Amino acid sequence: MKRFEHFNAKTIDEAILLLEKYDGEAKVIAGGTDLIRVLKDDILPKYPKAIINLKTIANLEYIKEENGVLKIGSLTRLSDVASSSLIKTKYNLLSEACRSVGTPQIRNMGTIGGNLCQDVQCWYYRASKSLGKVFHCLRKGGNVCYAVSGDNRFHSIFGGKGCVAVCPSDVAIALTALDALVKTKGPLGERVFPVSELYKDAALNLGRSEIVTEIQVPEPPPEARQIWIKFRLRNSLDFAIVSVAVMLTLEEGVCKDVRIALGGVAPTPKRLKEVEDFLKGNYINSETAEKAGKMAVAKAFPLSHNAYKIPITESLVKRVILMAKDHRTLT
Amino acid sequence: MSFKIIKSEKAEQKYKEWKVLGKPIPCVNSYLKVTGKAAFTDDIIRPNMLYGKILRSPFAHAKIVKIDASEAEALPGVSSVITYKDVETMGVSQKPPAYILTDRVFYVGDVVAAVAAEDEAIAEEALDLIKVEYEPLPFWLTPEEASSAQPMHPEVTKDNIVVGMWPPYYRSVGDIKEGFKGSDIIVDVEFRKPNIKHMFLENFTAVAEWRGDELHVWSHPQVGAVSFAMMLASIFNVPTNKVHVYQCFIGGGFGGKMGDAPLRVAALAAMLAKKSGRPVKIRTNIREHFVEGAVLDPGISTFKYKIGADKLGNLKAIDATVWAGQGERSINLGIVYCGDTIFNTYRIPNRSFKAYPYYTNTPMSQALRAYGSQAGVPPLEEAVNEIAEKLGMDPVDFIIKNGLRDGDIVTQYLHNDFQLAGGSLPELVQKAAEIFNWKEKWKGWSVPTEISGSKRRGIGLAVATHTAWGVPQPDRVKDTVIIKVNVNDGTVEWVTDGRDIGSGFDTVVSQVIAEVLGIDIKDIIHAPPQSVGQPIGGWTFASKALQSTVFAAYNAANNLKRNIITAAASILNVDPNRLVLDLKGTRIYVAGDPTRYVKLSKIGEIYGGILIGIGSCPSHYEGPESYMDPVTGRRLGMKGMFCSFAEVEVDIETGKIDVIKLMVATQPGMILNPLMVYGQLIGSAVHGMGCMLWEGIIYDEKTGTPLNASFIEYPIPTALDVTEDQFVCVTIVDPDDAKLTPYRAKGIAEGIFAAMWHSIHMAVYNAIGRKIREFPLRPEKILRALGKAPFPQTKGVV
Amino acid sequence: MDEGKNDLINGARMRMQKIKLTINGKLYELILGYEVQPWHTLAFTLREKLGLTGTKIGCDRGECGACTVLMDGRPILSCLTLTVECDGKNIETIEGLLNSKTGKLHPIQEAFIESGAFQCGFCTPGMIMSAKALLQRNPNPTLEEIREAMSGNLCRCTGYIPIFNAIMKAAEKMRGMT
Numbered sequence A: 001m002k003r004f005e006h007f008n009a010k011t012i013d014e015a016i017l018l019l020e021k022y023d024g025e026a027k028v029i030a031g032g033t034d035l036i037r038v039l040k041d042d043i044l045p046k047y048p049k050a051i052i053n054l055k056t057i058a059n060l061e062y063i064k065e066e067n068g069v070l071k072i073g074s075l076t077r078l079s080d081v082a083s084s085s086l087i088k089t090k091y092n093l094l095s096e097a098c099r100s101v102g103t104p105q106i107r108n109m110g111t112i113g114g115n116l117c118q119d120v121q122c123w124y125y126r127a128s129k130s131l132g133k134v135f136h137c138l139r140k141g142g143n144v145c146y147a148v149s150g151d152n153r154f155h156s157i158f159g160g161k162g163c164v165a166v167c168p169s170d171v172a173i174a175l176t177a178l179d180a181l182v183k184t185k186g187p188l189g190e191r192v193f194p195v196s197e198l199y200k201d202a203a204l205n206l207g208r209s210e211i212v213t214e215i216q217v218p219e220p221p222p223e224a225r226q227i228w229i230k231f232r233l234r235n236s237l238d239f240a241i242v243s244v245a246v247m248l249t250l251e252e253g254v255c256k257d258v259r260i261a262l263g264g265v266a267p268t269p270k271r272l273k274e275v276e277d278f279l280k281g282n283y284i285n286s287e288t289a290e291k292a293g294k295m296a297v298a299k300a301f302p303l304s305h306n307a308y309k310i311p312i313t314e315s316l317v318k319r320v321i322l323m324a325k326d327h328r329t330l331t
Numbered sequence B: 001m002s003f004k005i006i007k008s009e010k011a012e013q014k015y016k017e018w019k020v021l022g023k024p025i026p027c028v029n030s031y032l033k034v035t036g037k038a039a040f041t042d043d044i045i046r047p048n049m050l051y052g053k054i055l056r057s058p059f060a061h062a063k064i065v066k067i068d069a070s071e072a073e074a075l076p077g078v079s080s081v082i083t084y085k086d087v088e089t090m091g092v093s094q095k096p097p098a099y100i101l102t103d104r105v106f107y108v109g110d111v112v113a114a115v116a117a118e119d120e121a122i123a124e125e126a127l128d129l130i131k132v133e134y135e136p137l138p139f140w141l142t143p144e145e146a147s148s149a150q151p152m153h154p155e156v157t158k159d160n161i162v163v164g165m166w167p168p169y170y171r172s173v174g175d176i177k178e179g180f181k182g183s184d185i186i187v188d189v190e191f192r193k194p195n196i197k198h199m200f201l202e203n204f205t206a207v208a209e210w211r212g213d214e215l216h217v218w219s220h221p222q223v224g225a226v227s228f229a230m231m232l233a234s235i236f237n238v239p240t241n242k243v244h245v246y247q248c249f250i251g252g253g254f255g256g257k258m259g260d261a262p263l264r265v266a267a268l269a270a271m272l273a274k275k276s277g278r279p280v281k282i283r284t285n286i287r288e289h290f291v292e293g294a295v296l297d298p299g300i301s302t303f304k305y306k307i308g309a310d311k312l313g314n315l316k317a318i319d320a321t322v323w324a325g326q327g328e329r330s331i332n333l334g335i336v337y338c339g340d341t342i343f344n345t346y347r348i349p350n351r352s353f354k355a356y357p358y359y360t361n362t363p364m365s366q367a368l369r370a371y372g373s374q375a376g377v378p379p380l381e382e383a384v385n386e387i388a389e390k391l392g393m394d395p396v397d398f399i400i401k402n403g404l405r406d407g408d409i410v411t412q413y414l415h416n417d418f419q420l421a422g423g424s425l426p427e428l429v430q431k432a433a434e435i436f437n438w439k440e441k442w443k444g445w446s447v448p449t450e451i452s453g454s455k456r457r458g459i460g461l462a463v464a465t466h467t468a469w470g471v472p473q474p475d476r477v478k479d480t481v482i483i484k485v486n487v488n489d490g491t492v493e494w495v496t497d498g499r500d501i502g503s504g505f506d507t508v509v510s511q512v513i514a515e516v517l518g519i520d521i522k523d524i525i526h527a528p529p530q531s532v533g534q535p536i537g538g539w540t541f542a543s544k545a546l547q548s549t550v551f552a553a554y555n556a557a558n559n560l561k562r563n564i565i566t567a568a569a570s571i572l573n574v575d576p577n578r579l580v581l582d583l584k585g586t587r588i589y590v591a592g593d594p595t596r597y598v599k600l601s602k603i604g605e606i607y608g609g610i611l612i613g614i615g616s617c618p619s620h621y622e623g624p625e626s627y628m629d630p631v632t633g634r635r636l637g638m639k640g641m642f643c644s645f646a647e648v649e650v651d652i653e654t655g656k657i658d659v660i661k662l663m664v665a666t667q668p669g670m671i672l673n674p675l676m677v678y679g680q681l682i683g684s685a686v687h688g689m690g691c692m693l694w695e696g697i698i699y700d701e702k703t704g705t706p707l708n709a710s711f712i713e714y715p716i717p718t719a720l721d722v723t724e725d726q727f728v729c730v731t732i733v734d735p736d737d738a739k740l741t742p743y744r745a746k747g748i749a750e751g752i753f754a755a756m757w758h759s760i761h762m763a764v765y766n767a768i769g770r771k772i773r774e775f776p777l778r779p780e781k782i783l784r785a786l787g788k789a790p791f792p793q794t795k796g797v798v
Numbered sequence C: 001m002d003e004g005k006n007d008l009i010n011g012a013r014m015r016m017q018k019i020k021l022t023i024n025g026k027l028y029e030l031i032l033g034y035e036v037q038p039w040h041t042l043a044f045t046l047r048e049k050l051g052l053t054g055t056k057i058g059c060d061r062g063e064c065g066a067c068t069v070l071m072d073g074r075p076i077l078s079c080l081t082l083t084v085e086c087d088g089k090n091i092e093t094i095e096g097l098l099n100s101k102t103g104k105l106h107p108i109q110e111a112f113i114e115s116g117a118f119q120c121g122f123c124t125p126g127m128i129m130s131a132k133a134l135l136q137r138n139p140n141p142t143l144e145e146i147r148e149a150m151s152g153n154l155c156r157c158t159g160y161i162p163i164f165n166a167i168m169k170a171a172e173k174m175r176g177m178t
């Protein structure tokens, strides 16, 4: 890591002020599990002059329920989210997604806000300066995405505007299926908007000096069934090759409401609106589940190395729906 | 513990005789390792020490046209910068093709320059300030490309064939033409392997300090400290006795810390230290592990094996060729040992092996858990399996018919032929198959043993043999051990220049000495290895310690004991055979009459105040008489015998493989320490599972950059990927299987790795009925083989 | 060096800010700008500045767990933690495990030895810290819970199974002690 100045912010406003002052040359740090790696690998086109610590801001770590809305402070550790009994009972999808992130140590350090705001994992973008080769890609102001014509086995099967990296955050996928909102604060004040809008074209859709302060999750109906599947090579440490989050409400075998989100396959969390529309009002059985799987990937257009994600996605969508129907959890 | 030890009667008898050997004695460095006090290289902190960082090449092959370090040197806090220009001025001598620094770079990440500064951050900033102008040259990663490329090292070879240590790369026995003529069935198999990495946890690190013209280096080489010092001496043109190498604890090696990478990092630190006039530490990270460290020799390879058998399933001939990308340099030992598998696994009367080791633009290749035989097993087993399948034979029966056995002639590379003394694949496989319940599970080739939804189960097995002798060593590395007894309290120290890498070498050698001298393991220590004042003897590689270091220790202890007893006998005037050495009691007494004794200090006086025993290992080639079979008159030798059985479950919708059961079995001779043997077996099995399922370096073919230089994208198994009931380790213990070593034991860790990974491969084939002639068997490969995803256009790097 | 950076270091020095850390029960006060720089990781400070070299740096990228220490009782990665952000924190490292009065090994350390739970030993300090946090929180873990708790500590030598056995054994020993 190279040198930088460091500030322990006492308030959100102080952090915003510092960000403004450094005008794009400062970075906020939460758990640091992503940012410190980014700094050590020295991949940013401009190494930040200052790092602003958010952990010293009081009252950003909390899990509470208010008027049927779950509110999580953005500095809340993933392990606390995962183990909260409130979240386990009512928002299990989120609990499971958090539990599937990285390793126990990463979850003890990593925050929910940091998870949503983490940088993409594309191995061209991330190629470390300490290894020698740096790819000056689109994200760094270059004019090509090296993954498109290179090894893109972990990249998007649903295209992308230029950059084909996938959204790396597991939490974002679960929150998308839960129809959650994020609350942010910036120089222009506070905003609240759907999690899915936090991302645009494999990038964060945040102002330069905007900070995520809270996650808000509407309470799902008590009968809603929530399932999280993360497909990866190993049972720990890996990012998702494909992940699926589903929220399904049944009435006598018929789908009353459903939300499905895919991870690992697109630059942003991918809501399967068409599939949801098809399922709503239909009986949930192996045929409809299978059809849902097929529909989920009907519009996929894989790159040179990642077509294998299509059968995986298809199969997982089918499984997740059947698991939700049968009230089964991950085996 | 899923560890089965099946002992013969003879073995039981031996165990009864032993006091220290055969017991599950924990590693002798245990205390240091669990308290964090074991000093690894990075734990060395010298007064006034600087931190070094390395600038690495963005090109896979290039000439450095211009390099300007002046801005970096001017950065406050920077002490020194070195580039290839300093090599000459510092009197660093070196010969191609093994450079420390030169005006060419041979792979992405090759060393361009290094900086020493007060703080790591300043050193990193300085790297950015070094201005380098490159002239990129064509590069290649695969042997196929190498064969038609311009020579990489025209000064030594015109055709890109690696100038290794031991050519030629061609061997044959019998007449393959005749062999194929006599075959009823002939198959051709092509197999590919990627580059695989060691992925130990401690990355290359060195601390160097000059005290006048003395060079002091702290490092973690797998070669002994003395040999390492010799290499440094030749680089810096200084006398060997002025190079003090302190061999620190080694945070995993598996062959990857044999010489070159630790040496280069140490040499860079020493160059920076010299220029700065202060101690320098360089610690590399996991990214650098991929470009500083070696890959398995053979590297990216294509194997073409043609094999023939008669109708009854007797193998008749094999014609094996391997083309390998060996990286920027290699000693090629792996690729030639790869050939050993075709000579010494099955009884095949006519055999030919050809190797084409090519220079390619990746880091050098070296041993990984073994030298070459692990790479040779999958293609051989694929070929043999195909024959067995075509003949409709059960693979167990096939091995029983064709497997190498006691008394067979072994043609091992660089050794004279020898007659196998103990160990037999057919016997091993038969016993292991019973334990695995093979006959009950086996449903035939490419038939799943169970189907449930999208899950297909399959079983498989593989066999391997591996050297149990160590690599044949030139005379300069004839292992020697010195033992010293402290006359005041009878405690014992032993000295040889090698460091345990975790295999238990320290512990087992200590056990052997303790057994001979009749002392407790607590009363013996291995002196911290260093180059000055110590003998060569502890290279920890090639399954050799149990043979050669143990032999040296055994001889040293016996010499010492004999000297003490002889002196005591003359003082007490009794038959030496009646004397008991009681080191703990610091005396030697007459058996049955402890009142008649001599003090140890008295004996010490006779020998000039010090009691020392020296022993070395007899050379492997010209063994003593006892190495001859009295009946056949043939020279005797040993091989490790290994087999592995696997049961897997493949999800044909997602391509995911679960290993349900993995059983490894071997005939280790006697087990000198069950804790260590179990540790080696299970460690190798898990390592091999990772390699077969997931591991392999993924390169960007356009630039030659390793893309997955991390523990995230180079997926080694985690704690959640193994369970106790998955693994079974079986040892069939009989002293007759290792007749040629003291205490009848032979090395096991390397061969088990070789056998186990292909058993998974065969099991996957039987589960899904598709041949995938490469590894790792990642989901994408399975799905492509099943026709569910197209194959990408690649040069075939993975 | 560019001006900004000079200012930055001097600025930090002028403030004479102190970082107070409790490490293995002992309070350390480190002066920012001298003993600690903003970019120093906890792993670096522990090892290179305080001589507590028991904590290992493996990957230096948050991937292997060798640098695991406990912060306020939870396993964290010291290679990804900035020392400046540890003010007021309670850190436990492998050096704190020995019983300071008797010099005796901690039951987890004993169990690691008896079970052959390490070979090269490089992952061991981190492993033991993760195990300690687990057993503090859950004195009677199942094998599943052990595997989960250790899933952020890589080991290339042992194949993990001897480590699981050691933790089971340690749990038994520790239950026997209270």
Ligand SMILES: Cc1cc2nc3c(=O)[nH]c(=O)nc-3n(C[C@@H](O)[C@@H](O)[C@H](O)COP(=O)(O)OP(=O)(O)OC[C@H]3O[C@@H](n4cnc5c(N)ncnc54)[C@H](O)[C@@H]3O)c2cc1C
Pocket (backbone or CB within 6 Å): A027, A028, A029, A030, A031, A032, A033, A034, A035, A036, A037, A054, A074, A075, A078, A100, A101, A102, A103, A106, A109, A110, A111, A112, A113, A114, A115, A116, A117, A118, A119, A168, A169, A170, A171, A210, A211, A212, A213, A237, A238, A239, A240, B712, C061, C062, C063
């Ligand atoms: C070995 C390993 C495995 C991993 N596996 C996974 C995985 O499986 N799934 C997964 O989802 N992630 C994974 N991660 C990524 C991991 O870093 C995140 O999961 C973690 O939650 C990030 O949180 P943090 O608080 O540490 O973020 P930081 O590193 O502190 O910040 C990350 C980024 O977000 C910005 N940021 C942080 N907080 C805010 C905020 N409140 N407002 C605005 N911007 C902010 C920072 O400036 C920075 O750019 C893994 C990481 C590692 C090292």
Ligand code: FES
Pocket (backbone or CB within 6 Å): C056, C057, C058, C059, C060, C061, C062, C063, C064, C065, C066, C067, C068, C077, C078, C079, C080
């Ligand atoms: S060194 Fe910190 S996780 Fe590897």
Ligand code: FES
Pocket (backbone or CB within 6 Å): B201, B251, B252, B502, C117, C118, C119, C120, C121, C122, C123, C124, C154, C155, C156, C157, C158
């Ligand atoms: S003991 Fe070597 S890495 Fe774990």
